[in-house]
Amino acid sequence: MTMEAELREKIATLTRIFAMRGLLGIHGHISAFDAETGRIYMCPGFAWDKATTQPGDLFVFDLKGNILEGQGRRVPIEWPIHTAIHSRRPEVGAIGHLHSPYATAFAAVNQEFRPVLLQGSMFANGVPIFPERHLITTPDLGERVADVVGGGRAALLRNHGTVIAASNPEELLFVSMILEDTARAAVEAAALGQLDFLEPEDMPANEGARLADRAQAAWKYFATLEARWDRQPPIGSVALG
Amino acid sequence: MTMEAELREKIATLTRIFAMRGLLGIHGHISAFDAETGRIYMCPGFAWDKATTQPGDLFVFDLKGNILEGQGRRVPIEWPIHTAIHSRRPEVGAIGHLHSPYATAFAAVNQEFRPVLLQGSMFANGVPIFPERHLITTPDLGERVADVVGGGRAALLRNHGTVIAASNPEELLFVSMILEDTARAAVEAAALGQLDFLEPEDMPANEGARLADRAQAAWKYFATLEARWDRQPPIGSVALG
Amino acid sequence: MTMEAELREKIATLTRIFAMRGLLGIHGHISAFDAETGRIYMCPGFAWDKATTQPGDLFVFDLKGNILEGQGRRVPIEWPIHTAIHSRRPEVGAIGHLHSPYATAFAAVNQEFRPVLLQGSMFANGVPIFPERHLITTPDLGERVADVVGGGRAALLRNHGTVIAASNPEELLFVSMILEDTARAAVEAAALGQLDFLEPEDMPANEGARLADRAQAAWKYFATLEARWDRQPPIGSVALG
Amino acid sequence: MTMEAELREKIATLTRIFAMRGLLGIHGHISAFDAETGRIYMCPGFAWDKATTQPGDLFVFDLKGNILEGQGRRVPIEWPIHTAIHSRRPEVGAIGHLHSPYATAFAAVNQEFRPVLLQGSMFANGVPIFPERHLITTPDLGERVADVVGGGRAALLRNHGTVIAASNPEELLFVSMILEDTARAAVEAAALGQLDFLEPEDMPANEGARLADRAQAAWKYFATLEARWDRQPPIGSVALG
Numbered sequence: 001m002t003m004e005a006e007l008r009e010k011i012a013t014l015t016r017i018f019a020m021r022g023l024l025g026i027h028g029h030i031s032a033f034d035a036e037t038g039r040i041y042m043c044p045g046f047a048w049d050k051a052t053t054q055p056g057d058l059f060v061f062d063l064k065g066n067i068l069e070g071q072g073r074r075v076p077i078e079w080p081i082h083t084a085i086h087s088r089r090p091e092v093g094a095i096g097h098l099h100s101p102y103a104t105a106f107a108a109v110n111q112e113f114r115p116v117l118l119q120g121s122m123f124a125n126g127v128p129i130f131p132e133r134h135l136i137t138t139p140d141l142g143e144r145v146a147d148v149v150g151g152g153r154a155a156l157l158r159n160h161g162t163v164i165a166a167s168n169p170e171e172l173l174f175v176s177m178i179l180e181d182t183a184r185a186a187v188e189a190a191a192l193g194q195l196d197f198l199e200p201e202d203m204p205a206n207e208g209a210r211l212a213d214r215a216q217a218a219w220k221y222f223a224t225l226e227a228r229w230d231r232q233p234p235i236g237s238v239a240l241g
Numbered sequence: 242m243t244m245e246a247e248l249r250e251k252i253a254t255l256t257r258i259f260a261m262r263g264l265l266g267i268h269g270h271i272s273a274f275d276a277e278t279g280r281i282y283m284c285p286g287f288a289w290d291k292a293t294t295q296p297g298d299l300f301v302f303d304l305k306g307n308i309l310e311g312q313g314r315r316v317p318i319e320w321p322i323h324t325a326i327h328s329r330r331p332e333v334g335a336i337g338h339l340h341s342p343y344a345t346a347f348a349a350v351n352q353e354f355r356p357v358l359l360q361g362s363m364f365a366n367g368v369p370i371f372p373e374r375h376l377i378t379t380p381d382l383g384e385r386v387a388d389v390v391g392g393g394r395a396a397l398l399r400n401h402g403t404v405i406a407a408s409n410p411e412e413l414l415f416v417s418m419i420l421e422d423t424a425r426a427a428v429e430a431a432a433l434g435q436l437d438f439l440e441p442e443d444m445p446a447n448e449g450a451r452l453a454d455r456a457q458a459a460w461k462y463f464a465t466l467e468a469r470w471d472r473q474p475p476i477g478s479v480a481l482g
Numbered sequence: 483m484t485m486e487a488e489l490r491e492k493i494a495t496l497t498r499i500f501a502m503r504g505l506l507g508i509h510g511h512i513s514a515f516d517a518e519t520g521r522i523y524m525c526p527g528f529a530w531d532k533a534t535t536q537p538g539d540l541f542v543f544d545l546k547g548n549i550l551e552g553q554g555r556r557v558p559i560e561w562p563i564h565t566a567i568h569s570r571r572p573e574v575g576a577i578g579h580l581h582s583p584y585a586t587a588f589a590a591v592n593q594e595f596r597p598v599l600l601q602g603s604m605f606a607n608g609v610p611i612f613p614e615r616h617l618i619t620t621p622d623l624g625e626r627v628a629d630v631v632g633g634g635r636a637a638l639l640r641n642h643g644t645v646i647a648a649s650n651p652e653e654l655l656f657v658s659m660i661l662e663d664t665a666r667a668a669v670e671a672a673a674l675g676q677l678d679f680l681e682p683e684d685m686p687a688n689e690g691a692r693l694a695d696r697a698q699a700a701w702k703y704f705a706t707l708e709a710r711w712d713r714q715p716p717i718g719s720v721a722l723g
Numbered sequence: 724m725t726m727e728a729e730l731r732e733k734i735a736t737l738t739r740i741f742a743m744r745g746l747l748g749i750h751g752h753i754s755a756f757d758a759e760t761g762r763i764y765m766c767p768g769f770a771w772d773k774a775t776t777q778p779g780d781l782f783v784f785d786l787k788g789n790i791l792e793g794q795g796r797r798v799p800i801e802w803p804i805h806t807a808i809h810s811r812r813p814e815v816g817a818i819g820h821l822h823s824p825y826a827t828a829f830a831a832v833n834q835e836f837r838p839v840l841l842q843g844s845m846f847a848n849g850v851p852i853f854p855e856r857h858l859i860t861t862p863d864l865g866e867r868v869a870d871v872v873g874g875g876r877a878a879l880l881r882n883h884g885t886v887i888a889a890s891n892p893e894e895l896l897f898v899s900m901i902l903e904d905t906a907r908a909a910v911e912a913a914a915l916g917q918l919d920f921l922e923p924e925d926m927p928a929n930e931g932a933r934l935a936d937r938a939q940a941a942w943k944y945f946a947t948l949e950a951r952w953d954r955q956p957p958i959g960s961v962a963l964g
Contacts, residue, residue, distance in 0.1 A: 022959035026459065027360065047458040049465050074458060099360075101960050105430035108357040110437040116831040118856060118883045119750065119822075119963070133443055135359060159437060160359045181963035188824065189831035190432035191673075191913035196833040196882060202856055217770040217797060218749065224772050225956040233466035236263035236479045237342050238959045240360070240422035267700065268601065288699035290706050315699060340601075346671035349598040351678040374684055376600060400678060401600045431673035432914075474707040477504035477720040478583050481601070481663035508941065509842065529940040531947050556940060581842075583911065590839040590912035592919040615925055617841060641919060642841045672914035715948040718745035718961045719824050722842070722904035 007032040007041050008055035010169040011094075015043040017173060017226045018098070019050035023180055025099030026240050028161065029076035031061075032094045032169055033086040038063055040086055045076030051231050063087045065139065078135055080142025085165050088146055092165045094172040097136075099161040101239040102183035107156040113179070114197040116189060120182030122153065122175070122211060124203040129156040130163075154179055167212070173222060174215040248273040248282050249296035251410040252335075256284040258414060258467045259339070260291035264421055266340030267481050269402065270317035272302075273335045273410055274327040279304055281327055286317030292472050304328045306380065319376055321383025326406050329387055333406045335413040338377075340402040342480035343424035348397040354420070355438040357430060361423030363394065363416070363452060365444040370397040371404075395420055408453070414463060415456040489514040489523045490537035492651040493576075497525040499655060499708045500580070501532035504716065505662055507581030507723040510643065511558035513543075514576045514651055515568040520545055522568055527558030532723075533713050545569045547621065560617055562624025567647050570628060574647045576654040579618075581643040583721035584665035589638040595661070596679040598671060602664030604635065604657070604693060606685040611638040612645075636661055649694070655704060656697040730755040730764050731778035733892040734817075738766040740896060740949045741821070742773035746903055748822030749963050751884065752799035754784075755817045755892055756809040761786055763809055768799030774954050786810050788862065801858055803865025808888050811869060815888045817895040820859075822884040824962035825906035830879040836902070837920040839912060843905030845876065845898070845934060847926040852879040853886075877902055890935070896945060897938040 001009070011032045018024045031042040040061040043053055059070030065083050067075070082095050106113045106129075113127035130148045134141055136157070145163060149155045153175055155163045162179065166172035186195055204210060242250070252273045259265045272283040281302040284294055300311030306324050308316070323336050347354045347370075354368035371389045375382055377398070386404060390396045394416055396404045403420065407413035427436055445451060483491070493514045500506045513524040522543040525535055541552030547565050549557070564577050588595045588611075595609035612630045616623055618639070627645060631637045635657055637645045644661065648654035668677055686692060716723075724732070734755045741747045754765040763784040766776055782793030788806050790798070805818050829836045829852075836850035853871045857864055859880070868886060872878045876898055878886045885902065889895035909918055927933060 020956060020958065026462070046455060047462040049462055101426065101429065104358070104426060105433055108426050108430035108437060109434040111434055116882060117827070118858060133359060133439065159357060159439060177963055180960060184960065184962065185824065185827060185831050187429055187432055188910055189828035191910055192828055193832040193834055196831060198856065198882060214769060221749070221770040221772055228954065229956055230471075230953075231469065232473075232955075232958070233261060233470055234958045235261065235473065235475045237421060237425065239425065240418055267703070287696060288703040290703055342667065342670065345599070345667060346674055349667050349671035349678055350675040352675055374600060374680065400598060400680060428670055428673055471712075472710065473712055473714075474502060474710070476502065476714070476716045478662060478666065480666065481659055508944070528937060529944040531944055583908065586840070586908060587912035587915055590908050590919060591916040593916055615841060615921065641839060641921060669911055669914055712953075713951065714955075715743060715952055717743065717955065717957045719903060719907065721907065722900055 003034050003036065004039070005055070007034060008058055011041050011043060011058055012053045012055045013223055013226065014169045014173055015050045015053040017222045018096070018176070020226055020229050021177065022234065022239050023098050023100040023176060024050055028096070028098045029078070030094065030096040030172065031082045031086070033092065035090050039068065040082055042076055042079065042082060044070070044073045046074055048074055077137050080139050081136045081145055081163055084139065084142030084146040085149060089151070089165065091167060093168040094166045096164040096172050096176055097161060098164065098176060099240070100176065100180040102187050103156065103162045103180050104160070105187050106183060107158055107160055107162070110158055113156055113183060115182045116186045116195050116197055117182050118198070120178055121198060121202050121204055122207050123179065123182070124198045125200050127154045127156055127179070128152070129158055131158050133159050135160070170215040170219040171211060174211065174218045177218070244275050244277070245280070246296070248275060249299055252282050252284060252299060253294045253296045254464055254467065255410045255414055256291045256294040258463045259417070261467055261470050262418070263475065263480050264339050264341040264417060265291055269337070269339045270319070271335065271337040271413065272323045272327070274333065276331050280309065281323055283317055283320065283323060285311070285314045287315055289315055318378050321380050322377045322386055322404055325380065325383030325387040326390060330392070330406065332408060334409040335407050337405040337413050337417055338402060339405065339417060340481070341417065341421040343428050344397065344403045344420050345401070346428050347424060348399055348401055348403070351399055354397055354424060356423045357427045357436050357438055358423050359439070361419055362439060362443050362445055363448050364420065364423070365439045366441050368395045368397055368420070369393070370399055372399050374400050376401070411456040411460040412452060415452065415459045418459070485516055485518070486521070487537070489516060490540055493523050493525060493540055494535045494537045495705055495708065496651045496655055497532045497535040499704045500578070500658070501723070502708055502711050503659070504721050504723055505580050505582040505658060506532055507643070507721060510578070510580045511560070512576065512578040512654065513564045513568070515574065517572050521550065522564055524558055524561065524564060526552070526555045528556055530556055559619050562621050563618045563627055563645055566621065566624030566628040567631060571633070571647065573649060575650040576648050578646040578654050578658055579643060580646065580658060581723070582658065582662040584669050585638065585644045585661050586642070587669050588665060589640055589642055589644070592640055595638055595665060597664045598668045598677050598679055599664050600680070602660055603680060603684050603686055604689050605661065605664070606680045607682050609636045609638055609661070610634070611640055613640050615641050617642070652697040652701040653693060656693065656700045659700070726757055726759070727762070728778070730757060731781055734764050734766060734781060735776045735778045736946055736949065737892045737896055738773045738776040740945045741899070743949055743952050744900070745957065745962050746821050746823040746899060747773055748884070751819070751821045752801070753817065753819040753895065754805045754809070756815065758813050762791065763805055765799055765802065765805060767793070767796045769797055771797055800860050803862050804859045804868055804886055807862065807865030807869040808872060812874070812888065814890065816891040817889050819887040819895050819899055820884060821887065821899060822963070823899065823903040825910050826879065826885045826902050827883070828910050829906060830881055830883055830885070833881055836879060836906060838905045839909045839918050839920055840905050841921070843901055844921060844925050844927055845930050846902065846905070847921045848923050850877045850879055850902070851875070852881055854881050856882050858883070893938040893942040894934060897934065897941045900941070
């Protein structure tokens with residue numbers, strides 16, 4: 001398989017997995033970057049039926065934000081998040097802009113995310129928050145988001161959602177799910193008392209290696225679930241998407 | 242397709258979409274208005290199986306509340322909401338009276354709704370609340386609700402539910418879902434700290450044009466989901482409906 | 483259909499509807515009473531697969547708690563709730579002992595239930611709470627629960643669940659769902675601020691007649707949903723049952 | 724059936740039931756112990772598709788943590804929990820390390836679990852919490868967890884999850900579900916006011932006998948549900964797993 005075919009396949013699969021888990025919402029989008037060709041593969045934007053996305057459905061952007069393929073589909077208008085981070089961090093192979101409901105709850109109270117579970121120890125140093133109330137629709141805004149993400153794995157966008165920067169689609173999946181699930185645990189536990197947040201010293205020494213290993217296993221697992229998903233819409237008043 | 246056929250088709254589809262998302266509850270109802278003929282097309286009321294509604298199932302009211310078609314089905318007793326607003330606002334093509342659970346949570350603490358997410362910026366000026374504890378079963382009550390809605394898109398009904406006034410069924414869908422989802426985010430985030438509400442200056446300048454565009458895309462998306470819905474009832478203790 | 487056939491049919495259907503909605507839990511049970519014969523028809527107890535209950539599966543008790551039919555199935559050990567109330571209130575045709583999660587939340591903080599939604603106006607005078615921490619496994623305990631229920635429609639059992647006393651199975655369904663859904667609204671809204679409870683003067687004058695009418699419509703609706711239910715178990719960590 | 728065949732069958736079934744209920748999460752695992760042979764049967768670990776686990780999929784450990792069978796599958800790295808407790812408590816036939824979301828909420832605020840429902844009376848003396856923030860990946864850590872569990876049925880692991888020690892797989896299922904569901908009730912009720920916890924004197928005198936009886940009935944019930952489960956993945960942002 002060519003690199004393009006592989007990235008298209010993975011972004012399409014990941015788009016469907018995120019749709020299954022309710023992490024994209026109606027507004028989110030994800031991308032993978034081929035550093036050799038400078039091409040960014042990105043799922044369509046607002047109100048696209050992400051649960052059925054196929055490799056041929058993706059947009060191709062260059063690093064300046066020009067659309068090379070995909071005309072006629074709904075443009076993911078916050079593409080500057082992707083171009084800004086892919087431009088400055090060649091080690092980042094995949095980026096997600098998610099409206100995952102629980103991580104976004106921290107963004108709705110304008111608090112830095114801190115983990116309350118060991119599974120979230122990769123975030124023991126916290127997750128910064130982008131403080132401006134704007135959709136990220138211009139290169140300037142994209143640069144300022146990239147400044148907040150810095151060399152890290154994630155940022156919250158105030159009153160808005162999240163950005164995840166990962167080595168590859170497999171890590172994008174796992175990091176995103178850990179962030180969301182750890183946020184869910186915080187929201188549910190907060191009713192019981194003072195949250196008991198991890199401290200920076202709880203960051204494992206070998207976090208990167210552990211992540212690479214677990215991300216591959218988690219990818220295989222969620223791809224299996226996605227393959228048997230009946231693609232029924234959520235019932236009742238769940239998060240938009 | 243005639244205007245009547247089109248409005249019937251859209252209200253039936255929207256009734257099913259709202260049933261899928263749990264936004265109507267067992268008590269809610271929606272309508273579309275044909276300004277040329279003065280006819281209001283409205284889904285049946287209490288305990289109607291809204292998930293299977295077809296165009297031929299609708300009631301037809303005139304602006305005085307006379308039932309022109311639909312006799313024998315369960316009357317939506319709060320029809321004065323619809324007649325009052327359709328009578329005074331010809332630009333309103335579709336109205337919903339929803340018992341959507343999260344927006345109604347604000348009505349259960351008697352607080353004006355304020356958005357905590359950018360997606361809800363159309364409500365940055367707030368959503369007024371109708372302060373009387375009554376079902377809206379008389380023309381007088383309908384008029385007073387219409388006074389609170391004013392020229393706006395929505396109102397809460399104290400201890401009761403919501404009213405949404407939109408240009409057409411597509412916008413009724415999108416506005417309703419944005420209100421509910423933004424309310425859901427507020428309820429979930431409130432456990433974490435002080436909610437960080439948008440301010441009036443966060444209202445986008447071109448909100449109306451953006452809404453028209455997004456509402457069309459969202460309609461297509463949710464109609465796709467509804468078409469593949471297996472119509473299974475919700476399991477477990479979810480909101481009534 | 484004989485009265486016995488009719489009551490068996492209705493209790494079996496209602497058991498399945500309650501299972502669908504997660505209102506019985508693994509511990510709850512419901513009954514109907516035939517005043518002419520003094521026979522009580524009751525669904526089996528703990529861990530019975532209530533989602534598939536048929537008319538022939540029911541226990542028959544007399545008012546003294548003797549088991550006339552049903553030997554070999556799991557006895558609903560809190561039958562004294564049913565015998566005590568059916569003995570003293572001939573107008574009560576159906577009783578439920580539910581572990582519905584949200585109404586039970588009030589019992590877990592030992593607070594009288596008060597409605598925050600107009601749909602719950604039948605409880606505008608409040609719902610009393612039985613203050614003893616015991617399963618209701620003896621006639622004496624049953625009498626004391628019946629004392630707390632009094633002439634009313636419902637009581638909470640502290641740290642335990644609910645009791646609903648209704649004219650017939652249709653009203654048992656509707657009253658139970660209104661209590662649970664109104665409790666759900668309170669739990670969700672409580673994060674936003676001070677709950678805005680109804681007052682006794684919000685009780686409608688003609689509550690009984692309205693209930694009888696709405697209960698018939700709601701029964702038809704939920705029986706329709708139950709008939710198309712695929713009987714899949716709840717997924718994820720939902721209330722026990 | 725041999726003891727090995729029976730234990731393999733039960734652990735596979737229980738793994739699927741726990742997957743159905745969302746109690747294992749992506750990280751949890753369970754085991755059964757054959758005291759005669761000293762063999763521990765344990766489901767695979769991280770990201771294994773637990774919803775489809777069969778008897779032949781299990782690992783076999785000895786009490787020193789040597790893997791006797793299962794090479795090539797994903798090792799449950801917290802096996803020292805199992806070996807430590809099985810080594811010192813021959814009456815414990817089955818152990819679970821769960822990431823059940825609501826019980827874990829107590830571990831995220833570092834509070835001892837206390838029951839708010841009569842169904843949780845087996846925990847009326849409280850559930851101790853292991854205070855160290857570590858995955859239990861060494862025999863030393865396993866011993867310290869076993870110290871906290873002591874002769875009891877359960878412990879919380881701070882910022883992490885739970886450990887349940889039961890006589891057999893049937894009791895492991897029931898005890899785990901009671902702990903989780905009682906925790907769920909506490910999380911939901913906490914919004915309404917001060918939780919009304921049971922006291923030690925609310926522990927029934929014959930708790931052990933009652934548990935044995937109810938666990939068998941609950942096992943039959945949940946195995947019936949599992950057998951008809953369509954194995955669809957959870958939709959939306961639910962607990963990881």
